[in-house]
Amino acid sequence: xxxxxxxxxxxxxxxxxxxxxxxxxxxxxxxxxxxxxxxxxxxxxxxxxxxxxxxxxxxxxxxxxxxxxxxxxxxxxxxxxxxxxxxxxxxxxxxxxxxxxxxxxxxxxxxxxxxxxxxxxxxxxxxxxxxxxxxxxxxxxxxxxxxxxxxxxxxxxxxxxxxxxxxxxxxxxxxxxxxxxxxxxxxxxxxxxxxxxxxxxxxxxxxx
Amino acid sequence: xxxxxxxxxxxxxxxxxxxxxxxxxxxxxxxxxxxxxxxxxxxxxxxxxxxxxxxxxxxxxxxxxxxxxxxxxxxxxxxxxxxxxxxxxxxxxxxxxxxxxxxxxxxxxxxxxxxxxxxxxxxxxxxxxxxxxxxxxxxxxxxxxxxxxxxxxxxxxxxxxxxxxxxxxxxxxxxxxxxxxxxxxxxxxxxxxxxxxxxxxxxxxxxx
DNA sequence: TATATTTTTGACAACTTTGTCAAACACATT
DNA sequence: AATGTGTTTGACAAAGTTGTCAAAAATATA
Numbered sequence: 001x002x003x004x005x006x007x008x009x010x011x012x013x014x015x016x017x018x019x020x021x022x023x024x025x026x027x028x029x030x031x032x033x034x035x036x037x038x039x040x041x042x043x044x045x046x047x048x049x050x051x052x053x054x055x056x057x058x059x060x061x062x063x064x065x066x067x068x069x070x071x072x073x074x075x076x077x078x079x080x081x082x083x084x085x086x087x088x089x090x091x092x093x094x095x096x097x098x099x100x101x102x103x104x105x106x107x108x109x110x111x112x113x114x115x116x117x118x119x120x121x122x123x124x125x126x127x128x129x130x131x132x133x134x135x136x137x138x139x140x141x142x143x144x145x146x147x148x149x150x151x152x153x154x155x156x157x158x159x160x161x162x163x164x165x166x167x168x169x170x171x172x173x174x175x176x177x178x179x180x181x182x183x184x185x186x187x188x189x190x191x192x193x194x195x196x197x198x199x200x201x202x203x204x205x206x207x208x
Numbered sequence: 209x210x211x212x213x214x215x216x217x218x219x220x221x222x223x224x225x226x227x228x229x230x231x232x233x234x235x236x237x238x239x240x241x242x243x244x245x246x247x248x249x250x251x252x253x254x255x256x257x258x259x260x261x262x263x264x265x266x267x268x269x270x271x272x273x274x275x276x277x278x279x280x281x282x283x284x285x286x287x288x289x290x291x292x293x294x295x296x297x298x299x300x301x302x303x304x305x306x307x308x309x310x311x312x313x314x315x316x317x318x319x320x321x322x323x324x325x326x327x328x329x330x331x332x333x334x335x336x337x338x339x340x341x342x343x344x345x346x347x348x349x350x351x352x353x354x355x356x357x358x359x360x361x362x363x364x365x366x367x368x369x370x371x372x373x374x375x376x377x378x379x380x381x382x383x384x385x386x387x388x389x390x391x392x393x394x395x396x397x398x399x400x401x402x403x404x405x406x407x408x409x410x411x412x413x414x415x416x
Numbered sequence: 417t418a419t420a421t422t423t424t425t426g427a428c429a430a431c432t433t434t435g436t437c438a439a440a441c442a443c444a445t446t
Numbered sequence: 447a448a449t450g451t452g453t454t455t456g457a458c459a460a461a462g463t464t465g466t467c468a469a470a471a472a473t474a475t476a
Contacts, residue, residue, distance in 0.1 A: 014423085033240035033325065035463065049424055051465065109324040112378050116317040117241060119381035126382070133386065155387045155398060156405050163375035168367055170320050170378065173327035174334070178341065179363045190363060197364050197413075205409045222453085243433065257454050259435065 018043045018053055023064050027106040030113050031061050065114065066125060068107050073129040075100060080136050086143050086206075090161070091199045097165050098195055102188075108169045133158075152206045160205065164198045226251045226261055231272050235314040238321050239269050273322065274333060276315050279308060281337040288344050294351050294414075298369070299407045305373050306403055310396075316377045341366075360414045368413065372406045 021043035025034045036057055040047040054060040079093050101107065115122050140157075143149050168175060172187060180186035229251035233242045244265055248255040262268040287301050309315065323330050348365075351357050376383060380395060388394035 027324065029325065030238055030240060030321070032238060036465090037463075046425055047464090048426075048466090052423070052425095056465070057463095106324070109320065112317065113238070113321050113324065115379065115381055116235065116314070116321065117238065123381060123385045126386075153401065153405075155383075156402060158387070159376055159383065159398075159402075160372060160405075160409070162379075163371045164368060167371035167375045171323065171370075173323055173331060175363075175367065177331045178334075179366070190367075193361065194364060194367075197361075197368075201368070201409055201413050204412050205405075244435090245433075254455055255434090256436090256456075260453070260455095264435070265433095 014043075014045065014049075015053055018045070018050060018060075019064060019067075022060050023068075026061060026064060027110055031057070031117065065110065068104065068110065069125055069129060071100060071104060071107075073126070073131055077130075077132050080132050086139060086149070087203050089139075090202055093161070094165060094198045094202075095195050098191055098198075101165065101169055102191060105169050105172070108166050112170060148208060149206050150208045157202070157206060161198070161202050164194075164201065168194070222251075222253065222257070223261055226253070226258060226268075227272060227275075230262075230268050231276075234269060234272060235318055239265070239325065273318065276312065276318060277333055277337060279312060279315075281334070281339055283308060285338075285340050288340050294347060294357070295411050297347075298410055301369065302373060302406045302410070303403050306399055306406075309373065309377055310399060313377050313380070316374050320378060356416060357414050358416045365410070365414060369406070369410050372402075372409065376402070 018039070022034075022039045025039045025042050028034075029038070034057070036050055037047050039060070040050040043050070050060075054063070075096055079089060079096060082089060082092065084092070111122065137154055140149070140154055144151065168187075168191070175190070176182055176184070176187060180190070226247070230242075230247045233247045233250050236242070237246070242265070244258055245255050247268070248258045251258070258268075262271070283304055287297060287304060290297060290300065292300070319330065345362055348357065348362055352359065376395075376399070383398070384390055384392070384395060388398070
């Protein structure tokens with residue numbers, strides 16, 4: 001059994017401390033750029049201790065990555081499952097998706113980076129999480145037949161909505177510098193504005 | 209002076225061969241993941257030769273990266289400088305930008321990856337290339353006053369157009385698997401369709 | 417206090433990667 | 447053929463990274 005510590009406010013559980021440190025470093029350097037030493041330093045423990053908790057770098061990365069994805073997919077499915085018309089669902093989705101991303105702003109970079117390093121691993125992980133795209137497609141087909149929607153391409157539609165939500169997080173440093181004069185508050189306000197802008201654009205693009 | 213070779217069709221100039229190989233490897237593995245050995249293998253030369261042509265890995269990367277960006281910025285400025293109304297300019301931009309990306313489909317991944325590894329380097333490089341965003345903003349202000357445009361946010365507008373063009377390239381493996389049934393031709397057709405879809409969406413979002 | 421269990425660490429060996437050197441090689445000119 | 451220039455290579459040393467081990471330290475239990 002684990003030894004019991006009298007945790008002070010700074011002395012978090014070591015595993016948690018490691019996971020936080022590793023996430024920071026992996027986002028900063030990518031899987032290849034990060035070293036176990038740097039992660040250990042970031043967590044203020046010895047590298048040997050790090051190995052004691054997580055056998056090796058790949059394992060550690062996989063855990064962090066999978067854990068991060070778990071924040072996304074359940075919410076996706078929850079929204080898809082809601083019994084509301086598509087337009088309403090779009091508003092919900094954009095609002096919620098952006099909120100998740102605001103809380104995990106470096107998640108997109110992590111995913112995109114790993115995607116170019118090892119596409120199949122991401123595809124596999126996502127498949128086990130099982131996003132119910134089919135269900136969404138069926139709803140769209142039904143509403144199309146009912147006459148509220150134009151005959152748009154579902155593929156383009158999905159790509160559009162994700163693009164508009166995610167992309168700003170991928171290029172935040174560029175936006176900060178070229179559009180926001182390096183004023184950190186501006187990005188947040190920009191995202192708040194963006195919720196309505198994205199919904200409006202998407203809905204306009206599929207309305208009959 | 210360089211020795212003259214009787215180039216056969218396969219025997220390209222070594223420097224060119226190296227740059228192509230390095231680009232391939234850097235895109236596959238990122239700067240950190242790539243090794244000089246792997247690049248040398250990809251170019252079918254010895255690692256020592258590789259060092260002879262390009263002193264070290266960082267230098268090599270910088271050259272490739274800068275060269276890649278050079279494909280983008282001149283065209284951006286050319287389009288900004290065209291004496292046509294904004295709507296027309298948008299169509300031109302989307303068409304041209306997507307064409308450049310189609311020819312350099314892994315450029316976005318390279319940029320985004322480097323952006324999270326070392327944001328300032330990208331910002332600096334882009335600043336030396338000098339994209340004339342100001343000029344575009346002025347045109348928009350003028351057309352707004354003339355009454356053809358709604359009072360939209362220029363920042364959101366720029367983000368939208370870039371997001372919609374670039375994002376699909378960043379997640380191509382996901383699209384291929386989840387939307388295109390791993391049929392490689394579908395992505396290309398998808399992008400052709402997309403040219404008009406993006407223009408239409410953007411224009412609709414700023415029209416009065 | 418004595419004992420058992422968990423956690424942490426320093427030291428080590430194996431391996432990879434990098435960058436340099438001097439020597440070998442290929443080709444062109446004389 | 448001899449010389450010179452540019453190119454390629456094998457061998458090397460230096461540095462960094464990884465993962466393991468046995469021993470020490472910290473903590474819990476008897």
